[in-house]
Amino acid sequence: MRAKPQYPINLKVILISLFFIFLLFLILRSNFSYSQQNSSSIPSIQSANSQETNPKNCPNLTPTCTKISPSLAHALVHYATLNVTPQQTIKEISISLKVLEKKSPCNFLIFGLGRDSLMWTALNHGGRTVFLEEDKSWIDQIQRQIPSLESYHVVYDTKVTQADELLEIGSREECKVVSDPRFSKCQLALKGLPSEIYDIEWDLIMVDAPTGYFDGAPGRMSAIYTAGLMARNRENGETDVFVHDVNRVVEDKFSKAFLCEGYLVEQEWRLRHFTIPSHRTRLGRPFCP
Missing domain, CATH: 1.20.5 (Single alpha-helices involved in coiled-coils or other helix-helix interfaces)
Structure with missing residues (x-):
């Protein structure tokens, strides 16, 4: 990111x-x-x-x-001396902040590593905040500046030009089965993440990556689908899932299809907030309400 x-x-x-x-x-x-x-x-x-x-x-x-907290102190100094702004607007950030105020310290998974990453870690002080990033050189650059951030490199094998085909694939029966993404038969499921990413039950998931603003970019098709699958597959409770840049076609269509309009809580400009319950606690629950 x-x-x-x-x-x-x-x-x-x-x-x-x-x-x-x-x-x-x-x-x-x-x-x-x-x-x-x-x-x-x-x-x-x-x-x-x-x-x-x-x-x-x-x-x-x-x-x-x-x-x-030390993380908040570090964030204050970092952003006070930085000449760039966080990548979301204040109103967009406030949506996620409201949830963090209720749930933190918690497990927070973020697709994308960016200028706002230290802010998210500070706001989840005492919890675990993990970033998944497509660009290895960008990870190295950010970690030199902020070595305390926990981030992992992810390789995507999709392109934005495949979005329509993948949306059709996602409508098939094998993509409606709730399971650990590692064992899903759906082509959209990300299976190459570090094992601990699958083992943790995430309280919040934010999809703000991978890159998706040009045809040759990986696009967020698999990230959005996998976020929804992780949320449904948790043992109990619910997961708050946020998708940024929903003004774009892929983020708009895929968030509605796989995070479901019935689970949509609110939207602030380019940010959508979904609350997805565990599907393991009630057998027969439809993929979308």
Whole structure:
């Protein structure tokens, strides 16, 4: 998921500023809520042990002294000193952020490694965020800058020009069978991912790669189908799946066909959010509701 065409510099500054104001708001709100809870639940202990609850280096403004997570601190510095913006708009990011606020720390799988990857890792602090990227040289470049990111190289054997053919293949019965993608008989299923990718039950999956904006590009046909199959094949619960760039034909058609309009929760410009339940907990559940 390489960087896409950038906005004019003034818009960049505005977007970056708004993004970090929003992050700081969340941090302050969290700390304020935490301090309120402590002050209401154990007032006598706090007053009797003020020396213990307020470490030497902490100001006596709140009952406790807390720090932001290292991943968030790293992200703040990284984006404050970077002259490019995240690859999604603030409104698009906010859709995924709402889910992360409820589910994190969680397992978050992202198709694509890009300028926004450190942001997603920071927002899922304490969870596991994994990136799947088609371009090995891009992985090497990003890992030199941010070695803490967990990413894997993926080889795709499709082309955007095959999209119509693959959409027809996806309508066949073998592609409606819910199973581990490694053992699926559907041509659309990605079978060459690292084994642990299949073994983990992902709480969130975002499809923002591979490249799909020209005919010779791999396209996101298999990534979208596999994301839906992983979500259906989890033992129980549900998976939130996000698809970016749904203004394009492939992302539009394949997300509707394999993530299903009946599972569509909301859309913000180019981002669609689907919530897909486990199909293993109720036998006979149709592929799409």
